Amino acid sequence: MIAILGTGKMGEALLSGLLRAGVEPGEIMVTARREERAQALRDRYAVRVVSNIEAAQTADTLILAVKPQDMGTLLAEVGSQVPAGRLVISVAAGITTSFVESRLSDEVPVVRVMSNTPVLVDEAMSVISAGAHASEIHLKQAEDLLKPVGKVLRIPESQQDAATALSGSGPAYFFYLVEAMVDAGILLGMPRAAALDMVTQSIVGAAIMLRDSGEHPVILREAVTSPAGTTISAIAELERHSVRAAFLAAIEAARDRSRELASG
Numbered sequence: 001m002i003a004i005l006g007t008g009k010m011g012e013a014l015l016s017g018l019l020r021a022g023v024e025p026g027e028i029m030v031t032a033r034r035e036e037r038a039q040a041l042r043d044r045y046a047v048r049v050v051s052n053i054e055a056a057q058t059a060d061t062l063i064l065a066v067k068p069q070d071m072g073t074l075l076a077e078v079g080s081q082v083p084a085g086r087l088v089i090s091v092a093a094g095i096t097t098s099f100v101e102s103r104l105s106d107e108v109p110v111v112r113v114m115s116n117t118p119v120l121v122d123e124a125m126s127v128i129s130a131g132a133h134a135s136e137i138h139l140k141q142a143e144d145l146l147k148p149v150g151k152v153l154r155i156p157e158s159q160q161d162a163a164t165a166l167s168g169s170g171p172a173y174f175f176y177l178v179e180a181m182v183d184a185g186i187l188l189g190m191p192r193a194a195a196l197d198m199v200t201q202s203i204v205g206a207a208i209m210l211r212d213s214g215e216h217p218v219i220l221r222e223a224v225t226s227p228a229g230t231t232i233s234a235i236a237e238l239e240r241h242s243v244r245a246a247f248l249a250a251i252e253a254a255r256d257r258s259r260e261l262a263s264g
């Protein structure tokens with residue numbers, strides 16, 4: 001039995017992914033703070049909505065998917081209720097395995113996961129790290145759970161904050177880029193719907209080329225960049241506005257914020 005504690009955007013994305021992967025609704029229980037939310041989850045997925053305590057006491061695998069700021073409260077409620085031999089998976093940004101372990105009364109294995117919203121289309125990037133009591137078996141269990149909804153990579157926990165900044169938040173940077181490019185289309189007089197279509201298909205095509213060609217992004221970009229052509233005129237402007245430096249600083253800021261979140 002799998003329990004998802006805190007079924008918001010990420011918890012629901014994981015829930016729908018598990019169901020698409022063939023886990024039976026009867027094998028999953030979820031928790032929610034508000035009754036309307038609980039009812040929506042029952043209606044949409046036919047899963048049982050239970051209390052945090054019931055989930056903690058009965059599930060073999062607990063997925064903690066509350067906001068980092070709510071993790072202390074949740075663990076204060078359920079920490080003493082999780083029996084040894086279970087697996088706890090935390091998907092919260094910035095929350096370390098030792099933070100979770102120190103709030104569990106038994107030596108329960110903890111795996112820290114950073115996934116991202118493309119879970120919704122089975123294209124997540126999930127990075128996982130083992131806590132002090134987690135072994136190969138537990139990492140494998142977490143991998144098996146996450147593989148149907150995308151790619152899974154094991155990393156040392158010391159790199160989790162960087163991964164949160166890069167792939168956890170990553171989709172947001174691309175949506176932001178799409179917004180900016182669509183605005184550029186509007187500036188040039190394109191209808192909004194056509195601009196969105198053009199940008200979306202360009203970004204999807206480019207992403208698939210990047211993933212499937214095995215080529216380095218520099219090679220792919222150079223193939224589009226003709227001498228004295230249009231692309232280099234755009235790239236010169238991006239360089240003039242230090243867009244590359246802005247990305248370095250932005251992702252570093254996200255990494256720093258991830259580090260801060262564990263301390264509340």
Ligand SMILES: NC(=O)C1=CN([C@@H]2O[C@H](COP(=O)(O)OP(=O)(O)OC[C@H]3O[C@@H](n4cnc5c(N)ncnc54)[C@H](O)[C@@H]3O)[C@@H](O)[C@H]2O)C=CC1
Nearest residue numbers: 006007008009010032033065066067068070092093115116
């Ligand atoms: N949204 C994203 O792209 C990603 C989010 N995450 C992580 O996933 C976690 C959840 O984020 P979101 O889903 O975006 O937040 P959210 O606010 O949509 O979901 C959190 C849910 O937990 C519920 N909750 C809070 N305290 C509770 C408690 N004591 N008992 C039961 N339910 C409780 C809230 O009512 C809410 O429905 C965060 O820790 C975040 O760092 C990780 C990767 C990507």
Ligand SMILES: O=C(O)[C@@H]1CCC=N1
Nearest residue numbers: 092093164168169170
């Ligand atoms: O913004 C956040 O805190 C979460 C973590 C990774 C993506 N979204």
